Amino acid sequence: xxxxxxxxxxxxxxxxxxxxxxxxxxxxxxxxxxxxxxxxxxxxxxxxxxxxxxxxxxxxxxxxxxxxxxxxxxxxxxxxxxxxxxxxxxxxxxxxxxxxxxxxxxxxxxxxxxxxxxxxxxxxxxxxxxxxxxxxxxxxxxxxxxxxxxxxxxxxxxxxxxxxxxxxxxxxxxxxxxxxxxxxxxxxxxxxxxxxxxxxxxxxxxxxxxxxxxxxxxxxxxxxx
Amino acid sequence: xxxxxxxxxxxxxxxxxxxxxxxxxxxxxxxxxxxxxxxxxxxxxxxxxxxxxxxxxxxxxxxxxxxxxxxxxxxxxxxxxxxxxxxxxxxxxxxxxxxxxxxxxxxxxxxxxxxxxxxxxxxxxxxxxxxxxxxxxxxxxxxxxxxxxxxxxxxxxxxxxxxxxxxxxxxxxxxxxxxxxxxxxxxxxxxxxxxxxxxxxxxxxxxxxxxxxxxxxxxxxxxxxxxxxxxxxxxxxxxxxxxxxxxxx
Numbered sequence: 001x002x003x004x005x006x007x008x009x010x011x012x013x014x015x016x017x018x019x020x021x022x023x024x025x026x027x028x029x030x031x032x033x034x035x036x037x038x039x040x041x042x043x044x045x046x047x048x049x050x051x052x053x054x055x056x057x058x059x060x061x062x063x064x065x066x067x068x069x070x071x072x073x074x075x076x077x078x079x080x081x082x083x084x085x086x087x088x089x090x091x092x093x094x095x096x097x098x099x100x101x102x103x104x105x106x107x108x109x110x111x112x113x114x115x116x117x118x119x120x121x122x123x124x125x126x127x128x129x130x131x132x133x134x135x136x137x138x139x140x141x142x143x144x145x146x147x148x149x150x151x152x153x154x155x156x157x158x159x160x161x162x163x164x165x166x167x168x169x170x171x172x173x174x175x176x177x178x179x180x181x182x183x184x185x186x187x188x189x190x191x192x193x194x195x196x197x198x199x200x201x202x203x204x205x206x207x208x209x210x211x212x213x214x215x216x217x218x219x220x221x222x223x224x225x
Numbered sequence: 226x227x228x229x230x231x232x233x234x235x236x237x238x239x240x241x242x243x244x245x246x247x248x249x250x251x252x253x254x255x256x257x258x259x260x261x262x263x264x265x266x267x268x269x270x271x272x273x274x275x276x277x278x279x280x281x282x283x284x285x286x287x288x289x290x291x292x293x294x295x296x297x298x299x300x301x302x303x304x305x306x307x308x309x310x311x312x313x314x315x316x317x318x319x320x321x322x323x324x325x326x327x328x329x330x331x332x333x334x335x336x337x338x339x340x341x342x343x344x345x346x347x348x349x350x351x352x353x354x355x356x357x358x359x360x361x362x363x364x365x366x367x368x369x370x371x372x373x374x375x376x377x378x379x380x381x382x383x384x385x386x387x388x389x390x391x392x393x394x395x396x397x398x399x400x401x402x403x404x405x406x407x408x409x410x411x412x413x414x415x416x417x418x419x420x421x422x423x424x425x426x427x428x429x430x431x432x433x434x435x436x437x438x439x440x441x442x443x444x445x446x447x448x449x450x451x452x453x454x455x456x457x458x459x460x461x462x463x464x465x466x467x468x469x470x471x472x473x474x
Contacts, residue, residue: 169318170281171318172318172319172320174280174281174302174318175314175317175318175320176320176328176331176332177279177301177302177303177306178278178279178302178303178305178306178311178312178314179306179328179329179332179388179392180303180306180307180332180333180335180336180339180392181303181328181331181332181335182303182335183301183303185331185335189320189323189327189328189331190320190323192322193320193321193322193323194322196322197322
């Protein structure tokens with residue numbers, strides 16, 4: 001269990017990257033709270049690789065005007081992983097923005113829970129807050145529970161959320177195969193393009209993380225029927 | 226001579242979801258030939274192209290297809306591509322997040338891998354891309370775009386012919402390539418197809434209208450109706466159909 005609270009000071013930019021791999025010794029739990037002061041910004045990227053069972057309760061408080069936070073993540077769960085992500089983004093003051101983008105590939109017998117809440121308090125006018133959670137569900141036994149929530153108490157805000165659970169598009173697979181791309185490669189290409197909007201947000205060790213993700217996706221693709 | 230035969234279809238019966246659409250199709254295509262398959266809506270034209278390219282939803286109930294002497298029906302869609310079959314889709318599929326460069330690189334190198342070859346060198350690949358893109362008058366930026374995403378009708382069909390040029394197939398199947406094209410795009414597409422045609426290759430042009438056949442001139446014209454080829458003749462048949470429609474067959 002790791003627990004922390006961190007303040008991003010006025011006029012500064014912070015970037016946090018969390019890469020979680022094998023947790024065979026048990027579920028890892030990482031709780032975190034981030035408080036953003038005036039005109040600060042924070043980018044968080046979370047990568048959950050195969051073999052990682054994690055609980056990630058994150059709380060982000062936009063406390064100073066003009067603060068901006070982007071949280072994004074991917075989770076690759078091809079076995080019996082249990083991943084629980086819960087995010088609270090709280091807008092306390094006006095003129096702040098937040099965005100969340102989470103994408104996951106869930107297969108075999110893994111279980112994913114995604115709880116994302118955006119709270120816009122009464123004073124937080126001119127807030128822009130967005131949340132998206134998209135999942136590829138690749139087996140009948142795997143489960144995804146996604147629960148996006150908006151609590152808005154201010155009246156001049158732009159907020160949206162979207163959640164999807166889908167499968168790989170077979171028409172696109174046939175199109176690729178008709179050009180000589182094998183079914184396995186077609187699936188890998190689809191999965192990689194699915195997660196690439198999050199990968200492009202990596203700042204540190206991008207090359208090696210992308211390589212791990214590519215490898216993991218190749219393995220997932222070859223394990224699918 | 227049998228070594229001249231590229232495609233031989235015998236007594237093909239096929240359908241989708243238990244419904245028989247092709248009811249005994251026979252067709253022989255030799256090297257150097259361009260065949261047009263014309264027919265009214267619902268005749269089975271799309272089913273024929275889908276069966277030739279191996280679309281999984283379609284079922285062949287009887288008959289055979291030989292491509293260059295090999296049993297085509299035993300091959301997966303990718304194996305058919307490697308063997309030299311290319312279908313230009315009536316409705317090319319969008320693949321979000323995959324660039325044309327990445328798509329083509331994967332396609333070319335999959336075939337090379339199947340042939341036991343090393344992946345193509347980056348410089349060689351880029352040169353080939355550039356050459357084939359200018360062939361269908363695609364701007365260099367095109368290579369970075371996601372496959373068919375946000376493409377106009379003309380761009381989609383030019384992209385099909387670009388892919389055909391990259392893969393250099395022995396048998397090209399053009400499924401309703403003229404649909405949704407303005408005259409300029411039609412000319413670019415047709416001149417691309419004509420330039421790729423050599424005496425060693427063959428093409429099947431599937432179309433409802435005669436318009437495309439003014440630009441790609443067929444050697445043999447077939448009328449497909451109610452799942453059967455009901456008439457086969459030379460290119461003069463196109464004008465007759467244009468005048469009298471399909472009702473006489």
